[in-house]
Amino acid sequence: MVTRLFSTVISNQSHSAITAVWNLNYLKLSSVFILIFALSGVIAPAQEDTLEVRIPDAELSAETQYRFAQAFFEAQRLKSIGNEEEAFSAFMKCAEINPNHPTVNFELGNYYLNEGNTAKAKEYLNKALAVDDSNVWVARSLWEVSKREFDKSAEAEALRRLMRLDEANPEYIWEMAMVHLEMGEPDSAIAKMDRLEVLLGPNTALTDQKIRIYLDEGDYASAETLLKEAIQKFPNQSEYRGRLAEFYKQLGRKDEAIQVFQEILEINPNDPRAHMQVAEMLFTQNKVDSAQYHLRKAIGSKDLGIDPKVGVMGVFMQLADSRPSVLPFAFEMLDTIISVHPHDPKAYVLKADFSIRANRPMESRNLWRKATRLPGGDKWVVWQEILKTDAQLAWWDSLQVDAENVLELYPNQPGGYFFLAISHLERQQYDEAIAALEDGELYAMGSPELHQQFIMELARAHHLAGNYDESDDYFKQLVDRNQYDALARNNWAYYLALREEKLVFAMNLIDQAIELRPHEANFWDTKAWIYYRMKNDERAFEAIEKAIEYGGSSSPDIMEHRGDILSALGRMDEARSAWNRAIQLGGNADRIRQKLDALQ
Template identity: 30%
Template sequence: MTIAYWNKYIASICILLGSLSLSAQSKIEGERLRLFNEQFFAAENAKLREEYDKALVIFEALYQKDPESALVCYELAQLYAREEEEQDALFYAEKACEIEPENPWYFRLKLAVYGQFGKSELLIKSLEEATEKHPQDEDLLFQMAEAYYRNGQAEKAIESLNKLEAISGPHEEISNQKKSIYLEMGNLEGAIAELQKLIEIYPKNLDYRGSLGQLYQANNLDEKAFEVYQDMLAIDSLDPRPHLDLANYYQQKGEFHQSLYHLKKAMSSKQLDMERKIAVLLSLFDASRSDSLLTAKSFELLDEIVSQEPADARIYAMYGDYLSREGRDDEALTYYKKALEYGEKFQIWEQILLIEIQNRKFEALKQDAPLALESFPNQPLPYLLAGIAFKESKEYSKARDYLEDGQVYVFNNARLQTEFNLHLAEVSHEMGQHLESDQYFDAVLSVNPKHAGALNNYAYYLSLRNERLKDALRMSTDANTISPSNPVYLDTQAWVLHQLGRDEEAREVIEKALSLLAKPEPELAEHYGDILLGLGEKELARKQYELANGLQSSPSLKAKIKALP
């Protein structure tokens, strides 16, 4: 045991023995008293060791020996309250007070038990009786006010706080409580009076003046609000708070130049902490979304804060958010990476990687995703994006390694697991591991049988292998039902039909696919040529092969053209 433990233990026992001598000794004497004390020590020791069940058993045994021991009842009430045993906790708390009605500790426990189990009427009744006996007790009056308030008796709560104020004099905490209650009651005058009282007590405190101005403004008392804000400026024109209030005031008035003037004043102040500055920028983020002037001013504010706090990661990350929203992704990446210099957070890495994948910056992604994993090796997203980047670069072995490693860290996220399985299916196909590819597709479809992308790709890969063509046609048809008018999915369906020798149907489907394209695609043109050749239309087939070869030349296309008469 530590010295601290023994100090705590001895102090507790000394306090308790004082009470024990008052209650237990009158009922138990001699050897029985010695045994009682010994058991009491054992129960307290168990409680201090957090062996609560053991302590409860011993205290119950002590209660059987002396049911008039208020201290034992007190201990039992605490233990049963801890176990959420309402009836027993109430019984013992009330009995302790019955035995020693003047003991303040027992009374406080009874109040706490009433509060814990929602016995509002009993709590209020006990407090009312106590305040009648002790009308000058400030603690009781405050508890009385709180009990009334929690019970929905706002007027009585105010009465109790007024009594407390009459005893203690005006006090910040009391006035704040009264103000809050008045506002909940819809009593604007009462809330204003309390704020004015606080301003009289603390004339230099701008928070109370600001609250009063905001209260006036929220209730369309704009002239009074403006007067308060001007008073705040007169007290301290360098303080950012009146400037923030005036920025909001002018914004609501539609006077945006004045609003931005005061906003810039506030944000350039070193008295305004970074948390508040970030909060303001967050509020501007949505407000400036469709306002070019506000967007421009937001960037001015960002520049100002960067100059003030050049080593704060949060402002660079916020700058990156603004730039990304405006579609300036390359600049956003610069700021996000600058943020990483002053504090690595996964959310910043996440933004970097998502911008890179969205902009198909696969070479950058191949560098940055592994870097993110050096600091956050348990995050699955960088593994997934690294896998995609290496897959797109045809580095299939590396892609597979990242995807397989990352799966381990996916928990309770079916959507993310699906993404891993989809890309593993594609990588396995490219590596010639067709059984594994099929298994990954099956895993996706077992979770989401209507995943159009999985249905389409699975069908296409089967058709390339000329395997399970009936299954491929069913899946391709389902994909087109789920996502109609998709030229890629229609191309797959046409190709499966071609592999089945159903070229008339294939022609109809692929011509529909071609009609949906904004511009010719080499793969679809080649497939169209194969289907036409299957129908014996060699000249039309030649034209499609030549079109495809012109778009993306390949040895196989040249061979097909050369083979035609």
């Protein structure tokens, strides 16, 4: 998008001022003159207290001139009191008397222009221009017409006319440069800007615009030359050095970029942006020690806002996934950010994100809670992380309290209801869970994916509450709505297997799920459990081995089921090994030990 630079620098004169100039040029009358005119019927010679009138059409009779003068001054009087409609009618009467009068045509043209009728505006303005093509105000109005019609060729012609009338006017030169750009003529635009710079002297706005044009055109050599020239023109401004360094960086010329940033640091050793950029490039070159020095300077600066610091720490977050050794330095920087920006919630949220990646959920939760107590930090996205962490820590009582707090703040946020329901489900408070899910479902309908999760949890809650018909109804909704919903089919099949009901139908459901996602360990576990409930232990073992093949050996539930199936097959030593593994993985130790004790 092209910026109209001079629109706020060079103000246009009003139409009343324009008209005043026309009046001085073409019709200079006084009350004395009108009296003489009315009495004599002829144009009076100029006198000390009179103003002369110049009627462009010298062939008008004295009587016609008199009628015209009366009509014209009535039109001007009506216009001066703001009665535009009657003034327009009066000017039209003037045009009937003298259709070639430039002031009248100018007034009529501007009236139509203000009404949005650009065709009629052009008609009258061109009549005025035909009488005197040297009048700048007619030319400006025609320029305005061209802009309103989005006619770039006409706008270029209007601007060329204006530049002939006032060749040193910077507004016209700049606007002509903008028109060249919009017409796809960057070289001509640059030429106009060069001309403008001769008039105005060194100008950062012009330099910036020319650099953008060169970059947009892919003329990197010219952009580089101009940046270097700008550094010479404005030696006390580090901005152009910074832009040259960024230019080198974008082109992959990192050594040159670092050199320019170093020049900036020689001028201002505490420039945090230069330190930040140098640090980022040095890290990519694996020059860790030097990079850390510059990053400490940038992060510790109070002259740099928090957002660039958040951005660079985001790079560290990605790096930490593959190189955990960077975490100690990252946490040092995070603590510095908090010390420099103690009242900004972003500082605490940023450290919380790192803490959760470092498997410090309690620390993360405390940091997120600090963020919510600061201005601007009490946001749903922060509370959502607190709720997720409560669930991760299995702090069901805290999850309930936090979810209820969230719903006071965000009563239309379905996530609050969802986590509240989870807190009740995990404590076997099924009626409360169902009530929360039913309330939240109303707010989740705007998101098909989220609404599906609510229906799934309602199906689970009703199953756990023993409301099997209601559970089946919700699962049926999910299956009927989406033929590709493998998870709904698996879950419904598994609950039917637990209830030992409709096992053939359950097998059909799980076969559909496996067809959709054939390498899902949990689905093969469900199939195994259906066979187990059917007393088909051999087929159950084949299915549970598929679950193990697809990663089920890390699941305590799948390992427990494997032990159950092996026990049914009489393979007790293998069953004991599977059950012990399930306990190691965090399975229900009390229940599994009962099975182990039964083997004694």
